[in-house]
Amino acid sequence: MVLCPVIGKLQHKRVVLASASPRRQEILSNAGLRFEVVPSRFKEKLHKASFATPYAYAVETAKQKALEVAGRMHQKDLRAPDVVIGADTIVAVGAMILEKPVDKQDAYRMLSRLNGKEHSVFTGVAIVHCCSKDGRLDTEVSEFYEETTVKFSELSEELLWEYINSGEPMDKAGGYGIQALGGMLVEYVHGDFLNVVGFPLNHFCKELARLYYPPRPADLRRVRHDSIPAVDTFENLSDSEAGGADPGQSAKGGRGGEQADGDRSQAPRALDAALNGADSRPRFPTGLLELMDGFKASKSREVGLECWPCGRLWDPAALLAGQQVDGGPQDTSCLQGRPGLPMADHADQAGVCWGSWSKCHPPPPKVLFTACKLKLFDVLKDQGPLQAVDVARKLSTCAGRTEQLLDVCAALGLLEKTRRGYSNTEVATLHLVSDGEHSLQGVAEYNDAHVWGVFTRLGLAVREGAEQTRGALGAMEEERLSQSRELTLQFMRAKHSLSKLTAHHVATAFDLSRFASACDLGGCTGILARELAQEYPRLQVTVFDLPEVTELSGGFQRGGRQTERIRFVPGDFFKDSLPEADLYVLSRMLQDWPDDKLHKLLSRISSSCKPGGGLLVAEAAAEEEGASQSPRLRTLSAGQPRSPDEHRRLLQRHGFQDVRVARAGDLLCVVLGTRAAP
Numbered sequence: 320m321v322l323c324p325v326i327g328k329l330q331h332k333r334v335v336l337a338s339a340s341p342r343r344q345e346i347l348s349n350a351g352l353r354f355e356v357v358p359s360r361f362k363e364k365l366h367k368a369s370f371a372t373p374y375a376y377a378v379e380t381a382k383q384k385a386l387e388v389a390g391r392m393h394q395k396d397l398r399a400p401d402v403v404i405g406a407d408t409i410v411a412v413g414a415m416i417l418e419k420p421v422d423k424q425d426a427y428r429m430l431s432r433l434n435g436k437e438h439s440v441f442t443g444v445a446i447v448h449c450c451s452k453d454g455r456l457d458t459e460v461s462e463f464y465e466e467t468t469v470k471f472s473e474l475s476e477e478l479l480w481e482y483i484n485s486g487e488p489m490d491k492a493g494g495y496g497i498q499a500l501g502g503m504l505v506e507y508v509h510g511d512f513l514n515v516v517g518f519p520l521n522h523f524c525k526e527l528a529r530l531y532y533p534p535r536p537a538d539l540r541r542v543r544h545d546s547i548p549a550v551d552t553f554e555n556l557s558d559s560e561a562g563g564a565d566p567g568q569s570a571k572g573g574r575g576g577e578q579a580d581g582d583r584s585q586a587p588r589a590l591d592a593a594l595n596g597a598d599s600r601p602r603f604p605t606g607l608l609e610l611m612d613g614f615k616a617s618k619s620r621e622v623g624l625e626c627w628p629c630g631r632l633w634d635p636a637a638l639l640a641g642q643q644v645d646g647g648p649q650d651t652s653c654l655q656g657r658p659g660l661p662m663a664d665h666a667d668q669a670g671v672c673w674g675s676w677s678k679c680h681p682p683p684p685k686v687l688f689t690a691c692k693l694k695l696f697d698v699l700k701d702q703g704p705l706q707a708v709d710v711a712r713k714l715s716t717c718a719g720r721t722e723q724l725l726d727v728c729a730a731l732g733l734l735e736k737t738r739r740g741y742s743n744t745e746v747a748t749l750h751l752v753s754d755g756e757h758s759l760q761g762v763a764e765y766n767d768a769h770v771w772g773v774f775t776r777l778g779l780a781v782r783e784g785a786e787q788t789r790g791a792l793g794a795m796e797e798e799r800l801s802q803s804r805e806l807t808l809q810f811m812r813a814k815h816s817l818s819k820l821t822a823h824h825v826a827t828a829f830d831l832s833r834f835a836s837a838c839d840l841g842g843c844t845g846i847l848a849r850e851l852a853q854e855y856p857r858l859q860v861t862v863f864d865l866p867e868v869t870e871l872s873g874g875f876q877r878g879g880r881q882t883e884r885i886r887f888v889p890g891d892f893f894k895d896s897l898p899e900a901d902l903y904v905l906s907r908m909l910q911d912w913p914d915d916k917l918h919k920l921l922s923r924i925s926s927s928c929k930p931g932g933g934l935l936v937a938e939a940a941a942e943e944e945g946a947s948q949s950p951r952l953r954t955l956s957a958g959q960p961r962s963p964d965e966h967r968r969l970l971q972r973h974g975f976q977d978v979r980v981a982r983a984g985d986l987l988c989v990v991l992g993t994r995a996a997p
């Protein structure tokens with residue numbers, strides 16, 4: 320049924336409503352949900368004063384109700400239901416919580432408190448996903464609450480008693496039922512009516528949608544940048560060192576082993592896999608990577624090399640004549656591709672408000688880096704939603720600036736801003752929390768600490784000519800090799816996290832089972848090697864990388880699947896002999912090098928490769944030849960993406976034939992060639 324696709328997701332599950340409330344049963348069955356009713360035996364006696372807010376109490380009670388039922392059912396027949404839903408509705412007047420009245424006097428006290436005033440009705444909801452493993456019950460809890468404001472008219476004593484004597488108040492929070500006689504007491508309602516009656520159906524559906532259809536991280540790309548508030552700078556965000564009071568601690572803090580917000584991100588993946596048998600890998604975070612990487616294009620733009628919104632090149636001669644450098648982008652035309660079209664129009668076509676964009680200092684990638692550095696996403700994962708002032712307190716930052724930072728993050732689609740405060744969006748939970756399985760914090764850290772600086776030097780290079788530009792870009796890689804161990808580690812962390820996202824796509828783009836051995840050149844921490852070894856049970860894989868990299872790679876092996884079929888060999892692929900292998904692999908390597916080095920590398924591989932052997936190349940996918948390039952996956956690389964045809968010609972030029980090209984994982988172009996007999 321089109322109207323309730325999310326409810327339909329529960330159709331083939333054993334769903335239990337852990338509630339005796341006839342209203343909840345009615346609301347959910349009216350919505351088309353099929354479920355069993357097992358009222359909870361959890362006594363609603365949590366210590367109210369120990370909760371910071373009334374809604375925290377309602378959420379916890381809802382959770383305990385649902386967990387009690389899940390545990391009992393599991394114990395009874397050793398098979399828990401798939402999903403248990405618990406809810407708890409309370410009425411709150413300020414900090415005071417009103418539940419169901421125990422008798423008529425109690426009902427009178429409650430109704431007198433509500434008389435002529437506004438109050439809040441909170442319903443906390445817990446959705447518990449259960450899984451029985453080896454006789455043990457595993458649960459994943461998603462929880463939320465909804466608030467509705469209700470105002471009572473001024474009611475006479477007589478009317479109150481008449482209402483109490485009707486018997487209606489006794490099984491209802493706050494002592495009234497808005498859906499029946501109690502409706503006559505109510506002047507207005509702000510918010511979800513069903514929430515007052517006992518179940519916030521709308522929010523429940525949204526929560527299911529969030530769990531079952533997590534937003535595509537690529538949706539970030541649709542964020543209109545004119546919604547990004549202009550800010551001056553975040554450089555002085557913190558009085559202390561950026562990094563906050565104790566980022567390590569805040570990253571680890573939490574709600575004492577409970578399912579915090581961040582844990583919810585596990586639910587959709589675990590569920591998708593469990594319920595649909597689907598691949599539980601996250602979708603490729605296209606939008607996030609573009610955001611992290613976008614500054615390369617925007618840095619180019621700053622010096623007038625490239626039109627940020629459309630990617631077309633400007634005429635460097637005009638720039639060097641001073642037209643652009645001082646004048647700001649609005650008055651200048653993009654001189655190549657669409658001559659004469661003002662930059663502002665390009666911005667418009669790209670859905671970007673140029674004015675807001677250009678006013679926003681620092682640019683959004685820097686905002687993202689700053690937020691990562693401060694461990695903002697970790698704090699919100701453990702403790703969100705939080706108001707700006709609370710975030711500032713936890714990070715030891717200036718409250719005003721923190722709010723700006725949070726608002727920009729929200730405008731970029733990294734945070735969600737509600738009345739309850741700021742919380743991580745799905746993409747942030749998946750990729751920006753530092754200890755997440757698919758965290759891209761390493762990329763943010765490396766781009767911020769290193770690549771940003773290299774691209775800042777681009778302006779100089781442009782003024783000094785194209786060769787210099789290449790030089791500046793190539794220098795990034797040169798520099799990384801000559802720098803400290805910490806920089807190498809930063810680079811490895813960044814590459815490690817990106818490889819986690821791409822390795823499976825690279826390993827499975829073609830059937831490689833005909834090869835008995837493979838050598839991943841520049842294989843860094845061995846993520847792709849692991850994936851290859853797992854995919855092809857016969858395959859022996861060598862990871863070949865610089866000594867300083869292989870030396871540090873051990874620290875990345877913990878927790879991963881180990882296999883004896885992988886070995887790490889130190890060496891420099893420009894100088895040392897390449898290890899023997901049937902298949903050579905270059906994953907996101909070619910873009911790192913200027914043409915002369917690239918040809919040198921390919922010709923060395925070609926000489927080492929036996930006839931019939933293969934070369935597998937994976938790179939960021941470019942559009943068709945000559946098309947404008949977005950900064951996709953240029954992260955960590957200095958060169959430009961090549962089109963599939965350009966890759967084909969490159970491999971052919973170095974003695975590989977039968978070159979096949981596949982698109983993988985949305986952003987990757989994977990190319991496989993077979994070494995021809997010399």
Ligand SMILES: Cc1cn([C@H]2C[C@H](O)[C@@H](COP(=O)(O)OP(=O)(O)OP(=O)(O)O)O2)c(=O)[nH]c1=O
Pocket residue numbers: 337338339340341342343358359363384406407408409410419440490491492493495496497498501515516517
């Ligand atoms: C304010 C209000 C509450 N209510 C009801 C909803 C809930 O059923 C009840 C609040 O009590 P709850 O403890 O939330 O629920 P319950 O005891 O009915 O059921 P269970 O604990 O088994 O889940 O008050 C109305 O029906 N109308 C109203 O206007």
